[in-house]
Amino acid sequence: MNGSIYTQIARNAIQEQYEGTSIDRDFYLSTYPELSQEKACFVTLTLNNRLRGCIGSIIAHQSLLDDLISNAHSAAFHDPRFPPLSKEEFSQLSIEVSLLTHPEPVEYGDRVDLAHIIRPHVDGVILRLGKYQATFLPQVWDELSDFESFFSHLGMKAGIGNDPLSYHPEIYTYQVQKYEEQSHD
The missing domain is CATH 3.30.700.20 (Hypothetical protein ph0010; domain 1)
Structure with missing residues (x-):
């Protein structure tokens, strides 16, 4: 299609x-x-x-x-x-x-382990800790290209601060098919 x-x-x-x-x-x-x-x-x-x-x-x-x-x-x-x-x-x-795609849970030991699992520019990430949750589409890697910055901003978006991985939150990844339309000038 x-x-x-x-x-x-x-x-x-x-x-x-x-x-x-x-x-x-x-x-x-x-x-x-x-x-x-x-x-x-x-x-x-x-x-x-x-x-x-x-x-x-x-x-x-x-x-x-x-x-x-x-x-x-x-x-x-x-x-x-x-x-x-x-x-x-x-x-x-x-x-x-x-x-x-359907989100898949990520099993990880610590932040170093997670940094080896997450694929920048490929994986969208859901961060969940109790009632707090946020996601970034894979496209966000274009602006927040390093692992620490990406997760710091994701933690802020979720409302749990700029060091969310210190709480060992649940992490899920998904991928996207992206379709763009150019501006209508």
């Missing part, structure tokens, strides 16, 4: 908000039956090469079509780090969709 359909669906899901239209789910499901499979995805929005919203699912819990629509809408209008996307911003937006 052509990956551009994923970014097209995400764009249409956001556009619905401005035009009062509705995505033709029957069309997409009959044309692309694989969209009915349960799959987890993230939708990342960028404006002028800067993050403008990113929301996703770590575990598949609904059809890929529903996950795409829900996450695109949430990234545009409900990411707590940003105000709702304006119609003017929408016209200049770039959209990236990441399809996630």
